[in-house]
Amino acid sequence: MSVLIFIDAADGAIKKGSFEAMSYGAKVAEQLSTTAEAVVLGKVNDDLAALGKYGVKKVHHVANDNLQHFDAQVYTKVIAQVAEACGATVVIFSNNIDGKAIAPRLSVRLKAGLVAGAVALPDTANNFVVKKNVFSGKAFANVSVNTAIKIIALNPNAYQVQETSGVAEVSVFNATVDTPKVKVVSTSKASGEVPLTEAEIVVSGGRGLKGPENWGLVEDLAKVLHAATACSRPVADADWRPHHEHVGQTGIAIAPNLYIAIGISGAIQHLAGVNRSKVIVVINKDPEAPFFKAADYGIVGDAFEVVPKLTEAISKLKGQA
């Protein structure tokens, strides 16, 4: 018996969501009086033994050239082999892009109920009930998993990474790996950017910024905060900013510690994508903007004056700290 955590290491670097998943999985293992083990596929640059400090006792590493590019079908079969070999009764994913593609497949393969978008630890004393977000963050549901094996896909930023001391045993797992059917033609990545769903702070701009030429305001503030940048739907629709920055009901849903909305009125569809943020700051010149109702802090004022001042104030604050 064990709790198995999938470590997402695309491009050789372990993603933040996987550290959260390990900390979460270690806690679930403790609740079930068993051990947490992890599985990592492909080449990884990180020191796998050091993952012990996130509570993982053993890391199964499957290094195979067929795993260099992501193919959910191929990955699923390999993870299933590891899960069976280590007698996993719970498998944990980060509910990120790769997790959303693999976890449902594994659910079918292992005949294991899946809770996608979990936001809290399972209640293992009562029928294994997991709290998850529903209605785009406007509500939550408690979901009971009725199968012997359970799969949880943990929402990014929903569980704090916990570091302890410990060294994990690293073992090479010899799995049967299929040839991928999906061929990767090209990849384009904005280098150096903080991925939106992983970001702890997000600075977002809306139509109030009047045009793409004014995005320096947003970027400067994001820079001093080490934040990711985002935008509202009209901004992405007008091609002021790339689509992958669009947060909201039809874009990406995020849950950072701090969300700063500049010149965004706060339509209900936008709120659905950001309402899980821990702290929301709204800067808008319209005091009637609905976003203020969902905000923790607000400034009614002209973004073109307020934002540079805020950037400067934060920069000063950081300089002192």
Added chain:
Amino acid sequence: MKILVCISKTPDTTAKIAFTDNNTKFDTNGVQWIINPYDEWYALVRAIELKEKDPSVVLHMVTVGTADAEPVIRKALALGGDEAIRVNADSHDSFYIASQIAHVAKEGGYDLIFTGKETIDYNGSSIGGMVAELLDLPYISLATKFELNSSIATITREIEAGEEVNEVALPLVVSAQKGMAEQRIPNMRGIMAARTKPLKVIEPVAADNYTSVTGFGLPPAKAGVKLVSPDNVEELARLLHEEAKVI
């Protein structure tokens, strides 16, 4: 070529979210039902575009739901497509629903199965992956572009902070999101035509419910906004640092 688009009925994006029966059921009172936006704007419209380009394409839709899903299916048929299939079942378990869709897909011999990236009610993002595994097909999730060249699909999909272009041979399963197509509004001709398009009702195949919802809840309400004067922006920085402790 045969395309199957999975359609789900969801509450309108502005619907009030409340619960009844001791917080175990969604309160449907006064709720407007729509086609799940990801299923409609992206998956279905892209499939319709493929059919417009190549009229020999057969385009079917499938939904798993009770009879009250039919107005929403008629609306989908008004946008385009040849026929809809409703599996007469009431379940919110992804595996149960995926099992029904996989059965329909297998029986119908579809080359391409489209889903939306998630539904806006249960936010599971699970149906596409489950159907693909049940049928042992490749699955491309979060697709933003889809082009077809005979039996090879070229698909752009979202990855962390960027995108990737994939090539994969049909048959396959694709989940669609923003970028795939533009929202359409059904015209009068489409609405009239939809009335006579076949809407087949079939009974579900046996499948387990792997999960069940035991209760719902609403997040705690916000305490209210603390306004800071635009002349005192430093105060906001201080509050974020000392009070909220987020910077």
